[in-house]
């Protein structure tokens with residue numbers, strides 16, 4: 001899911017003219033260094049207590065104390081989170097012109113990467129402080145070096161408040177599949193029968209922080225309109241202009257319930273066809289807690305399909321298989337992918353699978369192999385001796401799904417999954 005993050009990063013650079021600021025000569029350091037107060041599940045960061053900034057912005061002390069940013073730049077803070085999880089990131093601010101801000105995490109990371117954990121937040125309040133927020137930002141339990149970036153406009157910033165929405169759940173146990181033998185035997189599955197999603201197997205990833213890719217959708221929590229069981233199928237439905245968001249959708253994960261090591265992971269699915277969607281069935285390492293975890297945790301993309309590659313008339317499209325590891329991933333532009341044309345990928349069910357061995361990962365569509373990843377020399381090439389959890393989601397827009405724009409006539413898109421099965425060799 002992360003392969004085109006670099007595109008969204010470039011978009012950010014182009015749109016706002018601000019990116020990694022490490023070369024700045026203007027850096028100004030405030031004498032105060034008390035950046036955050038942690039109380040329970042709320043972390044309050046007063047803007048006026050910034051540790052450093054791209055320029056010496058004015059601190060104003062009135063009824064509230066705030067920082068007036070009169071030009072593009074950033075304020076930096078050290079912020080300690082006591083609980084790992086998904087947070088609401090809320091900024092109290094005002095602006096007389098529409099100011100655009102975003103929050104960068106781990107700005108001094110050794111990989112030289114930019115972690116955008118909010119996406120754009122537009123500040124439209126005139127003359128008085130109001131609260132603007134996005135939800136779902138992932139933060140590990142540690143001290144984070146964050147920057148609040150102002151891309152454009154003039155803004156008054158009082159504070160940032162991070163509120164815990166969902167604590168990070170460790171996965172209690174995992175299925176280890178045998179990899180020696182002649183025949184695949186079923187070990188775990190969800191056939192999506194019955195009337196309700198089986199919550200002993202799945203949980204919801206929630207929020208609209210952009211998911212590392214500037215995506216448009218808000219992933220909802222336990223909402224039938226976005227994720228439901230119908231006629232033996234899981235329906236993930238993206239809905240336009242819903243609940244006050246441009247799009248709502250759902251992202252289901254087995255993280256916190258069950259995870260898997262080795263074996264064959266198979267899903268049977270139909271993807272949506274219109275321009276702008278990005279459907280995926282994939283796995284992510286259990287060690288993922290926040291954006292710094294990736295790609296060290298490893299990722300295996302079993303099926304990815306983007307709507308602009310699907311023919312409107314025939315429904316023909318393209319399946320993508322990829323793995324991401326510390327040695328091979330998008331940022332260094334060497335991730336190892338393969339594609340396969342799939343007839344009527346949107347109109348008919350097809351079966352997508354990976355076979356995950358101790359030294360290689362193979363990808364299949366309808367039983368035909370089209371992908372191999374066989375680099376297992378060291379931990380950087382092969383983070384795949386640790387459990388991965390399964391994720392099913394339908395994104396809208398973003399660096400890849402939205403790369404050719406959105407079909408503006410579409411108000412609903414459905415990713416339909418018949419089953420997910422995990423097998424081992426016997």
Ligand SMILES: [Ca+2]
Pocket residue numbers: 046047048064065066157158159
């Ligand atoms: Ca303040």
Ligand SMILES: [Ca+2]
Pocket residue numbers: 191192193232233417418419
């Ligand atoms: Ca089924």
